[in-house]
Structure formats: C-alpha cells, structure tokens
Amino acid sequence: MPKPKVAFYWCASCGGCEETVVDLAEDILGVVEKVDIVLWPVAMDFKYKDLEAMPDKSIVATLLNGAIRSTEQEEMAHLLRRKSRYVIAYGACAHLGGIAGLANQFPREQILKFNYEDAPSVVNEQKTRPQLSFAHNGHNPTLPALHHVVRALDQVVDVDYYVPGCPPTPKITSAAVTALLENRLPPKGSVIAPDIALCDECPRKASKPTNVSFTHFKRPHQMLMDPEKCFLAQGVVCMGPSTRSGCEAACTCGGMPCTGCFGPTSRVRDQGLKIMSSLCANVAPKEEADINKVLEGIPDPVGTFYRYGLAKSLVRRKVTLPVK
Amino acid sequence: MEQAVKDTFNQGSARANAAYQMGRRRFTVDPITRLEGHGKIDIYLDEKGDVERAYLQVPELRGFEVFSLGRPAEDMPQITSRICGVCPTAHHMASTKCLDDLYQTPPTAPGRKIRELVYNTFMLEDHALHVFVLGGPDFIVGPEAPPAERNIVGVIGKVGLEAGKKVIATRRRLRDLIAYFGGKVVHPVLGLPGGVSKALDPAELPKFKELAKDGVEFAEWTLQVFKDIVLKNSDYVKLITSDAYTHKTCYMGMVDEQNKVNFYDGKLRVVDCDGKEIYKFTAQEYRDFVAEHVEPWSYMKFTFLKPRGWKGFTEGPDTSIYSVAPLARLNASDGMATPKAQAACDEFYKTLGGKPVHHTLANHWARIVEMVQAAETMEKLLNDPEITSQEVRRVPTNVPKEGIGVVEAPRGTLFHHYRTDERGCITMANLIVATANNAARIAMSVERAAKGLIKGGQVTEGLLNKVEMAFRAYDPCLGCATHSLPGHLPLLVKIYDRHRHLLQELRQG
Numbered sequence: 001m002p003k004p005k006v007a008f009y010w011c012a013s014c015g016g017c018e019e020t021v022v023d024l025a026e027d028i029l030g031v032v033e034k035v036d037i038v039l040w041p042v043a044m045d046f047k048y049k050d051l052e053a054m055p056d057k058s059i060v061a062t063l064l065n066g067a068i069r070s071t072e073q074e075e076m077a078h079l080l081r082r083k084s085r086y087v088i089a090y091g092a093c094a095h096l097g098g099i100a101g102l103a104n105q106f107p108r109e110q111i112l113k114f115n116y117e118d119a120p121s122v123v124n125e126q127k128t129r130p131q132l133s134f135a136h137n138g139h140n141p142t143l144p145a146l147h148h149v150v151r152a153l154d155q156v157v158d159v160d161y162y163v164p165g166c167p168p169t170p171k172i173t174s175a176a177v178t179a180l181l182e183n184r185l186p187p188k189g190s191v192i193a194p195d196i197a198l199c200d201e202c203p204r205k206a207s208k209p210t211n212v213s214f215t216h217f218k219r220p221h222q223m224l225m226d227p228e229k230c231f232l233a234q235g236v237v238c239m240g241p242s243t244r245s246g247c248e249a250a251c252t253c254g255g256m257p258c259t260g261c262f263g264p265t266s267r268v269r270d271q272g273l274k275i276m277s278s279l280c281a282n283v284a285p286k287e288e289a290d291i292n293k294v295l296e297g298i299p300d301p302v303g304t305f306y307r308y309g310l311a312k313s314l315v316r317r318k319v320t321l322p323v324k
Numbered sequence: 325m326e327q328a329v330k331d332t333f334n335q336g337s338a339r340a341n342a343a344y345q346m347g348r349r350r351f352t353v354d355p356i357t358r359l360e361g362h363g364k365i366d367i368y369l370d371e372k373g374d375v376e377r378a379y380l381q382v383p384e385l386r387g388f389e390v391f392s393l394g395r396p397a398e399d400m401p402q403i404t405s406r407i408c409g410v411c412p413t414a415h416h417m418a419s420t421k422c423l424d425d426l427y428q429t430p431p432t433a434p435g436r437k438i439r440e441l442v443y444n445t446f447m448l449e450d451h452a453l454h455v456f457v458l459g460g461p462d463f464i465v466g467p468e469a470p471p472a473e474r475n476i477v478g479v480i481g482k483v484g485l486e487a488g489k490k491v492i493a494t495r496r497r498l499r500d501l502i503a504y505f506g507g508k509v510v511h512p513v514l515g516l517p518g519g520v521s522k523a524l525d526p527a528e529l530p531k532f533k534e535l536a537k538d539g540v541e542f543a544e545w546t547l548q549v550f551k552d553i554v555l556k557n558s559d560y561v562k563l564i565t566s567d568a569y570t571h572k573t574c575y576m577g578m579v580d581e582q583n584k585v586n587f588y589d590g591k592l593r594v595v596d597c598d599g600k601e602i603y604k605f606t607a608q609e610y611r612d613f614v615a616e617h618v619e620p621w622s623y624m625k626f627t628f629l630k631p632r633g634w635k636g637f638t639e640g641p642d643t644s645i646y647s648v649a650p651l652a653r654l655n656a657s658d659g660m661a662t663p664k665a666q667a668a669c670d671e672f673y674k675t676l677g678g679k680p681v682h683h684t685l686a687n688h689w690a691r692i693v694e695m696v697q698a699a700e701t702m703e704k705l706l707n708d709p710e711i712t713s714q715e716v717r718r719v720p721t722n723v724p725k726e727g728i729g730v731v732e733a734p735r736g737t738l739f740h741h742y743r744t745d746e747r748g749c750i751t752m753a754n755l756i757v758a759t760a761n762n763a764a765r766i767a768m769s770v771e772r773a774a775k776g777l778i779k780g781g782q783v784t785e786g787l788l789n790k791v792e793m794a795f796r797a798y799d800p801c802l803g804c805a806t807h808s809l810p811g812h813l814p815l816l817v818k819i820y821d822r823h824r825h826l827l828q829e830l831r832q833g
Contacts, residue, residue, distance in 0.1 A: 014408050014409035016511060100406070299747050
C-alpha cells in the first residue's frame, strides 16, 4: 500500500509552527517513515508545479499554518484544499488569525509611513516609498500591493480540523498526526485538543478562588508574583478560564499568566468577550469612577483579550478600515 | 451555543466573508501578487547577454512596529517574539533588555545569569539548526547534490543515522532547557524588566550541568564534522574563497570589555574592510551610527553606517555598508571569550589568511566557532553558584519613557527601541533586525553570484542553487527583515533580455 501523502505549508506565519514539527525530534523520523511528505517548504525543496499536477484529493492531509493576508496565500489555500482530503488549520494564526491579526486595528498607510518615513533610524529625505512598479534604467522591478486585513484559514477555505496553539505543542501535534494516520478522527470542525479550560491542567488550580473579587488589576511587571498561586487570585489577568487546555499550562509553569493562544473551548464563540464578562462581573467597586480605577490595570483590552483571536472574533477589525 | 443562534451567526459570517471577497477582488488583478511571500530576484541582461543588474526584492511587510502601538510595554517580549519563530528568543531578549532600559531597572545578578544561560543555549541550538538543517546541507551533502537530498534527511544519509540522532537529541535537550525557564521554547515568556519570571530549582541543576558538558562536546564534534567534510575537500575550500562569494565591507558585532565576542550584552564595535576599529558605541547611541535607507524596489530597508552616509551598493575602504552575523562578529572582535572557541577562531583565521575574512561562505565555519563559545559559556554559568539563587527579579519603580535594547541574534545585531506614555504603553516602537543589517551586502552577494554565473545569455543549470547559496550563508531571515515572512526563503528568479522580455523564470520552494 502506498504511504499516505501529507503536505505542510505556511502562509503569514513566523516559522514557529514549523519549528514545532521539527521539535517532534526523534518522533519526526517515525512520521517520515509512515508518510510521504509531498510539500514542506521549510525543510525540503519541492516545486509548486508538481503540486498542481497532482490529482484532486490525492493528499490525505495538509497541515497549514499562518494567517491569510495575501493573494498568493489565498491561492495556495484553495489549491491545497482541492488537492487534500483533509485541511488542518495548524497553529493560532491559521486557527484564529494570530498575533498578526492585531494589525487589523491599523490602516496600511500608517504602517508604510512609519516604516519608510517616521521611524527614528530612517534617513529618507526624498520620502522614497517602495513602488508597485519602478522604472529604472529600463529595468522595471515590481512589488505586490499590501492588503489591509488578516484572516484565519476558515475565513478563506473550508477547514476540517484545527490544531491550536502559538505554537501547538509537539505532543498535541503528534496526537493529531497519529489520529490521522490511524483514521481515528473526531467529528469535522473539531479542535484537536482537550475541550476544557486551561485551569483544569494548571498546577496553580488549587489556589484558584471560587469567589474572586477584583479591587485592582496588577500587570506582571508591577509585582513579584507568587510562583504557585493562581494569577487571578493575585489580581493578575490570566486568560486561563476562557482558553482551551492542551499546552500543559506552559506559560504558567514559566511563571507568567496565560495569554490565550489555544483559543476558546467549543462552547465559547468569542474568547475575549467570555473573559471580559467574567472579569468585569467580579470587579468589586460598583461606582463608575471606582470601576475605571480598577480597569486602569488593563490598559490594552484588545491586545490582552484578543491577543491571538482578533481576526476571528466578533470584533474582527477596526470599523474604519477599508474592506480590501 | 444554541444551534439556531450558531446558524444565524454562521450565515452572517458567510455574508460578511462574501462581501469582503467582492471588495477585495478588485484589488488583486495584478498578477504580480502571485509572488507575495517569496524572495524575488529580477535579473536584467545587457546586449551581450551579460548581467547588467540584479534586484533581490522582499515583497511583503507586516508592520509589527505599528500594531505594537498602545500595547503595554511588558507584553512586547511576547508580541515581538512572533516576528520569528526560528529566533523568538532573540526578539524576546532584545525586547526584555529594552524594558530594563525603559524602566531604568537592570536585572538582579542571578536574573541576568539566567537570561545569559537561556540566550547562549538558544545560540547553540539555533546555530545547530542552521548547520544541520537549513544552510549546512549545501556543504554537508554538497552544493551539486540534487535539491531533494539537500536537507536534513540527506545530512543523516551523509553523517550516519546515529550522528543524525545525536543532533536531534542534543537540540531537543537544549530546547528543553529554554522551555524550563521560558515555559515554552518557541515564544518563551521569561522576560520581565529587572529580571526573569522563573528561578532555577537546585534539584534541576545536575541535569543541566550534564547537558552543558555534552553541549561542549557536541559543538566540538560539529567542528570536526565540518573540518572532515568541508575543509578536507579542496573544491569546497576553493568555492568558499572564490571571488563570487567575497565582499570587502565593514563588519559590526557586540563585544565585551576585552573586545571579545558577546551575544547578550556589551558595546557595538564596527571595523572597516581592513579590520581596523572605526566605531564603538552603546545601544543607546545606535541612531548616531546606524541608519536605514529606502529603495523603491523592495519592502526591506537597507541599513548603513550613518557617519559615512549612504553611498549605494559599493564595497571597499570607504563603504558605508556593513555586515553582521557570525563572520562579522568574529571580524569585529579581538577574539572569542572562551578558550576552546578561541582556539577554533585562531585556526579559522590561520586557514583563511588572517583578519578580516571577507568570504561570505566562511559564515558557516564562523557559526560553528560560535557554537563552541555558546556551549562553554553555558558550562561556566551553570557552574556559578549564584545560578540557583531565587533573587531573579526586581520590581521597577521608575516612570517609563524611552528604552533601547540590543542583542546579537544568531543572524546578527538586533535593536529594539520603544517610547511609552507614563503608564508604560507603547507610543513608538522601532526595530532593526539582524537580516536588515545584512540586507545591502546580501543584495550585493546575489548580484555578484548572478554576474559570475550568467554569461552571453546562457543561464547555468545550477544558477538557482549557487545564487541561493550566496544568501543562505547569511542564514537570512526575511521574515525578520520585514517582520513578515517565515524563516525560509522560497525564491523566484526572473531573467529579462535587453529588450526587457522575460527570458526565463526559475522557481524554488
């Protein structure tokens, strides 16, 4: 029997997801033996035309990481969708839009102006900007236009499964690949990770207060944090209660609160709203001025509650941004 | 959620998507957009069919500086690490040092030692990744080998499965150390102004000491593999020292008080193409010495030495172009900070004809010399009794205003510069990343390789790989350079004749 064909591909991503696949370490050799990797740009050389020539649905699964923010990425997503039986959104960017999705708060012109004119190290009296088409000595190098909005993979193509995390852990990656190879797949649309809040696997769980009441919020650098006590009990915002488990509480074990990269559980549509409603319901003061004082401890609600999920959230992007 | 609510939401979402697509379609007619996410080289030939000009272009920009605005500064080490998942620890650490400066709160001594331990461990594992997985296969498997073999699997074929397992296992243990302190290895979380978030449990110390000892042995073994496979092959040595891969530029690198290579902290030293020191400055002075030039044909900016002014893509004694990364660090220093690395460095210069070495491909060797220093430094730090102190952080009390932090990333000098309001929320973030410092020299290397290989309109079969080798040696990360793309560089080369008709198109990755 021929080995099942598997593709890895990346769109707007940082390469961290690819590193995680490499971090399967010795296990990767086992995976390589069991499957035929037909596309993996980071580690192996392949040609796009080979991919285009493959029959539709001949790839068993494509693990695609990164958000979608360019035409080329969109086209590749459609091509891989056509060639694959299963498309798996791998990592927070494909799953939720990721940190790059925070750019959905800012117009393109602001990015270009800062980068090429206002940055303190730029010397550019002519105010030169990269040009989409630039004629020089009869040469005409061209550049693609930049787009405004970052999207999660399922805002572009149909997605069968999601592997969450920024990046996913080797362990859940291995579990997902094994489930795939052994054909033990959950219902379509599932996020392949435990469907329970992070607190469940956090070693600080025992000290999580059942009845929390916030008189202030402290930012992580403003205090020496207790290495064993629940962050919320210390007045530090932690995304744990509204975030899916599966990372083995990596960040809280590293002494810092969860920032929500695994996204919500299946019962929650909007991760940021969920934690906001939970935190706000427990703010102790009842007068507006006093409430505002407490909320000063959260100076950037979008970055705090939608760090990875802005593109996929109900908020999605700044309303004044052009839709293109 | 109720099924009916879900359905309504999904329908709304689908409509929004459809509207979005409609709006978008009008703007994506340009066929060039196919190239986004790729490195792109446009080569123009003259009437004889020789290369007149080659443009290495980076066609994307993500804009981290702008979407950092308004974020609490203490989130920056975690946000900016997402610029690159290959070198997240470099961004994380530069950002954390920037926070120290912003709050005028230096780390406690044990806090600093943990940062240095994590950082040197990262340098060792990241360099090992390049040597065995990313750029090294060009040499270990061979530049003429078919692309399908020039990868980690080919490396294992060449050095043997046991050796391959050793590489993988050692990297895993090194990365476990980073994950111990950082929570996770890709996008760690340990950095806070004034120190780190986690101390070392003394019970874990023996395991890490063992790792450091093995790390030194691993680095020395890597050096031996390089000598056996590359230096004993005269064709490879000829390739390394050939004109096609040589550029006389300035070099920048961070040095300690004895002018020895330091990855984590120190002053920045610049030498000219004769190896003579021309500038030495602190991170806070970077704007007096480093500036960025904009070309209309690439989203990547080109960094140059500000006192000399932008003089174009030129080399020689007056050039304002400088290079960073392993070779540059060795050239810009008076040697390595640890004994075994110093011995390796001496052999490096003795073999290649003295300081400075201008051969781009010598970066591969210099990278391994640095692996030795990183491993020896790990060992030294883990034998320091203070490494298990629990006093790893002090709480900043100053009002923040402006901070600058610099580290040597594996791929070269990395600057983070933030201004904040009095709450510590970002009002300005400027990043100059390793590959941007190398951008001008990389562009020159690509043009040189193209000129050397294309004659009379004849495009050599191995053009793509030879050109790619010219910049793979820098271990370039265009993802870092534009804060946009992933670490690897898929490449498209277009060659135009003198009538500007497309002659040939080559694509890789």
